[in-house]
Amino acid sequence: MNEYRELKERWEDIFEADMGAEAILDILKRLDLNKMRAELLEEIASGSEQRKKKAMKALRVVEAFRRSGNKPEWMILRVLPVLPPDLRPMVQLEGGRFASSDLNDLYRRVINRNNRLKKLLEMEAPDIIIKNEKRMLQEAVDALIDNGRKARPLMNSQGNRLKSLSDLLRGKQGRFRQNLLGKRVDYSGRSVIVVGPELKLHECGLPKKMALELFKPFVIRRLIARGLAHSIRSAKRMVERARPEVWEILEEVVKDHPVLLNRAPTLHRLSIQAFMPRLIDSEAIQLHPLVCPAFNADFDGDQMAVHVPLSKAAIYEAKEYIMSTKNMLLPSSGEPIVAPTLDIVFGCYWLSLVRKGVKGEGRLFSSFDEVKLAYEFGEVDLHALVKVKAPWGEKIETTPGRIILNEALPEELRFVNDVVDKKKLKNLVAESYRLLGNERTAEMLDRIKELGYHYATLSGMSMSINDLEIPPEKKEYIEEAERELSKIERQYERGLITDEERYRRTVDLWDRVVKELTRKLEERLDPFSSIAMMANSGAKGNITQIRQMACMRGLMSDPSGKIIDMPIRSSLKEGLPVLEYFISTHGARKGLADTALRTSDSGYLTRRLIDVAHEVLVREEDCGTDEGIWIEEKKDALLPPFEERILGRIAQQDVVHDGEVIVRRGEEIDEEKAQRIKELGISRVYVRSPLTCRTHGGVCRLCYGRDIARRGLIRLREAVGIIAAQSIGEPGTQLTMRTFHTGGVAGYDITLGLPRVEELFEARVPKGQGYISDIDGVVKIENTKDGRKIRVISTHTYVDGYPIPEGYRIVVEDGKRVDAGDVLAVPEDGEKKPIKAKVSGTCEVEENRVYIRYEEKVEREYLVPLTTYVLVKDGQEVRAGDQLTEGPLNPHDILRIKGKEAVQRYLIVEIQKVYRSQGVSIHDKHIEVIIRQMMKCVRIDSPGDTEFLAGDLVARWEYEQTNARVLASGGGPATAHPV
Numbered sequence: 001m002n003e004y005r006e007l008k009e010r011w012e013d014i015f016e017a018d019m020g021a022e023a024i025l026d027i028l029k030r031l032d033l034n035k036m037r038a039e040l041l042e043e044i045a046s047g048s049e050q051r052k053k054k055a056m057k058a059l060r061v062v063e064a065f066r067r068s069g070n071k072p073e074w075m076i077l078r079v080l081p082v083l084p085p086d087l088r089p090m091v092q093l094e095g096g097r098f099a100s101s102d103l104n105d106l107y108r109r110v111i112n113r114n115n116r117l118k119k120l121l122e123m124e125a126p127d128i129i130i131k132n133e134k135r136m137l138q139e140a141v142d143a144l145i146d147n148g149r150k151a152r153p154l155m156n157s158q159g160n161r162l163k164s165l166s167d168l169l170r171g172k173q174g175r176f177r178q179n180l181l182g183k184r185v186d187y188s189g190r191s192v193i194v195v196g197p198e199l200k201l202h203e204c205g206l207p208k209k210m211a212l213e214l215f216k217p218f219v220i221r222r223l224i225a226r227g228l229a230h231s232i233r234s235a236k237r238m239v240e241r242a243r244p245e246v247w248e249i250l251e252e253v254v255k256d257h258p259v260l261l262n263r264a265p266t267l268h269r270l271s272i273q274a275f276m277p278r279l280i281d282s283e284a285i286q287l288h289p290l291v292c293p294a295f296n297a298d299f300d301g302d303q304m305a306v307h308v309p310l311s312k313a314a315i316y317e318a319k320e321y322i323m324s325t326k327n328m329l330l331p332s333s334g335e336p337i338v339a340p341t342l343d344i345v346f347g348c349y350w351l352s353l354v355r356k357g358v359k360g361e362g363r364l365f366s367s368f369d370e371v372k373l374a375y376e377f378g379e380v381d382l383h384a385l386v387k388v389k390a391p392w393g394e395k396i397e398t399t400p401g402r403i404i405l406n407e408a409l410p411e412e413l414r415f416v417n418d419v420v421d422k423k424k425l426k427n428l429v430a431e432s433y434r435l436l437g438n439e440r441t442a443e444m445l446d447r448i449k450e451l452g453y454h455y456a457t458l459s460g461m462s463m464s465i466n467d468l469e470i471p472p473e474k475k476e477y478i479e480e481a482e483r484e485l486s487k488i489e490r491q492y493e494r495g496l497i498t499d500e501e502r503y504r505r506t507v508d509l510w511d512r513v514v515k516e517l518t519r520k521l522e523e524r525l526d527p528f529s530s531i532a533m534m535a536n537s538g539a540k541g542n543i544t545q546i547r548q549m550a551c552m553r554g555l556m557s558d559p560s561g562k563i564i565d566m567p568i569r570s571s572l573k574e575g576l577p578v579l580e581y582f583i584s585t586h587g588a589r590k591g592l593a594d595t596a597l598r599t600s601d602s603g604y605l606t607r608r609l610i611d612v613a614h615e616v617l618v619r620e621e622d623c624g625t626d627e628g629i630w631i632e633e634k635k636d637a638l639l640p641p642f643e644e645r646i647l648g649r650i651a652q653q654d655v656v657h658d659g660e661v662i663v664r665r666g667e668e669i670d671e672e673k674a675q676r677i678k679e680l681g682i683s684r685v686y687v688r689s690p691l692t693c694r695t696h697g698g699v700c701r702l703c704y705g706r707d708i709a710r711r712g713l714i715r716l717r718e719a720v721g722i723i724a725a726q727s728i729g730e731p732g733t734q735l736t737m738r739t740f741h742t743g744g745v746a747g748y749d750i751t752l753g754l755p756r757v758e759e760l761f762e763a764r765v766p767k768g769q770g771y772i773s774d775i776d777g778v779v780k781i782e783n784t785k786d787g788r789k790i791r792v793i794s795t796h797t798y799v800d801g802y803p804i805p806e807g808y809r810i811v812v813e814d815g816k817r818v819d820a821g822d823v824l825a826v827p828e829d830g831e832k833k834p835i836k837a838k839v840s841g842t843c844e845v846e847e848n849r850v851y852i853r854y855e856e857k858v859e860r861e862y863l864v865p866l867t868t869y870v871l872v873k874d875g876q877e878v879r880a881g882d883q884l885t886e887g888p889l890n891p892h893d894i895l896r897i898k899g900k901e902a903v904q905r906y907l908i909v910e911i912q913k914v915y916r917s918q919g920v921s922i923h924d925k926h927i928e929v930i931i932r933q934m935m936k937c938v939r940i941d942s943p944g945d946t947e948f949l950a951g952d953l954v955a956r957w958e959y960e961q962t963n964a965r966v967l968a969s970g971g972g973p974a975t976a977h978p979v
Helices: 002-010 023-028 033-046 049-068 102-122 126-147 166-170 175-180 208-215 216-225 230-239 244-254 289-295 311-320 342-351 369-374 400-407 422-458 476-495 499-524 530-537 543-550 578-613 642-646 672-677 720-742 750-761 891-898 898-916 924-934 956-968
Strands: 088-091 098-100 188-195 203-207 261-262 273-282 285-287 303-307 387-391 395-398 616-621 631-634 653-659 662-665 684-687 697-699 777-784 786-801 808-810 823-827 843-844 849-864 937-942 953-956 975-978
Touching: 033 049, 033 616, 088 898, 088 953, 098 102, 098 849, 102 476, 126 166, 166 175, 175 476, 188 208, 203 208, 208 216, 208 244, 208 273, 216 230, 216 244, 244 273, 244 422, 273 289, 285 289, 285 303, 285 891, 289 342, 289 422, 342 400, 342 422, 342 530, 369 387, 369 400, 369 642, 387 616, 422 578, 476 499, 530 543, 543 898, 578 720, 578 924, 642 672, 662 672, 697 720, 697 849, 697 924, 720 750, 720 924, 891 898, 937 956
Parallel strands: 188 285, 203 273, 616 697
Antiparallel strands: 088 098, 188 303, 203 285, 261 273, 261 303, 387 395, 631 684, 653 662, 777 786, 786 849, 808 823, 843 849, 937 953, 937 975
16 A cells, blocks of 8 residues: 555656456556567567466467457456346245345345445545445455355355355256256156066056056047047046046057156166057056166166157157167177076076986987977976987987077077076177077067076075085184284284285285185085075176175275275174174275265266267268278287277278288178187287277268177267267266175275276376386486486487598597597698587597597486386386386376377276276277367467467367468468377
8 A cells, every 4th residue: 555655646647556347447448469469479489488388378368359359348247137037036935925036135235236336426425435335346246146256255144155146057956957958848757667577678567647647638639539529628528537438549549659768867878768658557667677787777666757759750769769679789888788687597597407317317309399298297307418309300418498498599599508697698699689680689588588587486496594504614714814814923023024014915815715715615505506596697696795695704995995904704694793893884884985976976977078079970981091090919808809899890901811801991890700800810900990080070980880789880970979978987887886785895996996087088197107218228226215216318329520631630549538629630830720529429530530439318217106116127128108117107198208099009908997897898989989089189389370379279180171271372381299
């Protein structure tokens, strides 16, 4: 304030100071953008690096104003828009009081302060009062726009923060997500779902009451058309009274009219499917058991919504594209999603088992029918091995159960003479889909479903606690482990091993004990006991859960995911002591907390993926690119098999083996060709990929290849970006929810997985990053007090030549070392200047020439913590891009050192590892679509004669087009680097 007074006194005529938006408005009005642009360009050309950066930032804003035609002063609000009254309602309550939207309060404050300011200005009040009133008006406007920004927001009478305009738009309940992106739908209903085992795959059971309400207009129309009602009103009355003729007409209406079923959360396109309704008398919707995995539905109180497609086009699309029989494969991996589970798997497994020494074993039969007849008369046990002449003339050894099972399969898939578990059934569905299409596969699935349920019932499967037999060796193993443990503890107490080593050895010891006990349990387990059959068939549970029930629960994780080195020695059958029970609560509680927290994280990841990829459509047949990617066979258990990765791709080069062309360029690699490539031992194939597609704003059909959910080349206009985002996001949510079932038993957890996927897609610097070498060179490792110093030293030898003219005498000797500036030759007459060395090095003297051989060293230094595992040895030679220390790599480093293809490969492999480690399979193609979007921009280094600015982030195709245009007109192109 003193400074202000001092300046005002000294420069009264030319000095002016003001506060608030008015002062800023005045400054903005005086801005000359063209002059500003010229000054900034000058500063960029001549200023320091720091000033250059600042000037570039400012220039970007100036250019945006110049190009758009907007004026800077328009950025200051002078008129406040008022929200329509419907969006800020005022409601009268029962007691005669009014409940009003917070916005009315906020608007009222602005109006009151504005009117008071008007009055003060008319009264010509002192300057200080007017300034204060202007400040208060500014605060009222700020609160209206965003009341959450201030340290002390405006409160209502209850002490709650008033909701401002920003709050109305923000979040899930905000205007955008609640009202604009999602709307309430007419002709829809919701109800609890129950299982409908007798339904066909394309059917759902729809409660009659619900159907009547949903199809009301259709029923009314038919009632009037048939003369059963004379007006809409009388028809409505008939419907409300539910007359018998109404139900008849309803049956006719729904006969060929599909309905859409949806289960929230709608994570991918299979969460909405079309079914033909079958009217039922109950109040609940019946769902076919085989479509549950697609909806991620179970029958523990889940609800589903029903929607009626109204127009002819909508009905056609529902039948052709959304019908459950047309959506049997997962869009993410191409695997069957409609596959038998639970009871059906158990029934089929039990039916295909072989028992030794049962009735009728070894008997001979002349036909399958004869075997079935003998079984029906009780002459042969269902699981007895018999010899029978097959319809194709061969004599085979099989069981009556397997003959019955094969009758459910199409002719082309018979004869399956194996034990049929969940995996085998899934493979049969995939094979049937490939050979016979969806209609016949749906028929086969319905037959398998009925068979599975029937024989699961006949099996009499039940479970008793006595089925769980604790291995007698358990006590002996635990005592042995305790003796070993006391040795480890003694070594630790004497200081022979560190705490970390003690912990690791303890965990390894108990892990070994658990594995041994599991092996013993498996040996003792009766393969025909219900519990073993459930686990072995893949119907439910696994050996780990049986081990927890019968042997010991084993090692548990604490809330941070670290394994607790004190195992639970009791089994669930024996019961847990208090301390062990307490340890096991960690995992159970963490599972529940994770489910709540991580679900939102995964949903957010899906939304961000959709945001970047929604523009990617299949826009043309062929972009004409010559580029592609190499798909190589890698011996990594966490990566998809080689034949799976090349399947459905278009070859970019001929695939040749010993002169024979297996796949021609431009051909699709189908199942037979992929299998042939694998059998011939070809380990790398050059294929087209969305990563190298040159189509603007999307991809072309040939670069994308096969539509893995529908088999056959992808269709034009297909939204492959959305499919990719859903395919990556949906399992994320599944995984987050899956921790709920493991009960916290030590092992891999999605809490490592989901944040890692986010880290990769956002290309963040990873935690605990591994370092890679920037240059080729030799490694030198030194230990310092701060950590370990890894130096990579690159040495290059150069030779400088100095010609010695006549009249000069060489004064250095061959092999002698000289420094820069030393004299090499002197003139004999003394008038000319001597010849000096420009570099330091060793001399090589010839008759009239001196060479100086010198070395130039380039060095890079990396300081890593002592705990980090170093992958290279002292004195080892490394290449640029080689990994020096263990840990995830920074994608930006890979891009800078090894280039675009290397970073794309790294991201695909790392993302696949996260998902595959959780047993989720996603096709590389979807990850490639997202990575394409991640790398679609380049950063301008030098603008040349283009309109770009240095540092601008520009779409690659826009950069290439602009450069082509500038070159055609004889200008200089811009240069850029990928980001």
